[in-house]
Amino acid sequence: MLQCPTLVRIPQPCAESWDAMTPTATGRHCAACQKTVVDFTLKTDAEILAALRQASGQTCGRLRADQLARPLVPATQPNRWRSWLGAMLAVGECSAAAG
Incomplete structure (x- = not known):
């Protein structure tokens, strides 16, 4: 399934001081x-995408400059065919050695 890339942009950054804000569990x-x-500064792209999917409405967030204005990359699914192919080759080698 093809997904559109997610870009995070902050057209009007908040002027409030991060250091003056009260710490909480998530920020x-x-x-x-x-x-x-x-x-979000220590989060991976996949973690940011998951948090944005779970959020209802707008989300206020603190990000690094390198996390902005670029496509966020979701976590990739492991290639199961490579594992399957490796298992089949191993079985084939065992069969050839036994025969």
């Missing part, structure tokens, strides 16, 4: 807007 609480600002 900081902004007293000016009464919202939790999620700290």
Whole structure:
């Protein structure tokens, strides 16, 4: 299934000081807007995408500059055919050695 890339852009960054916000479990609480600002700076692309999917409505977040204005890459599914092929080759070698 082909998905459209997700780009995170912040056209009007928040002017509030991150350091002045009260720490919470997922980031900081902004007293000016009464919202939790999620700290995405240590998260992977897959973790950011999962958090945005689970969020209802707009999400306030703190991101690094290199996380912005580029496609976020979801976690890749392992290639099962390679595992299957490796298993078949191993079985074939065992059969040839036994025969």
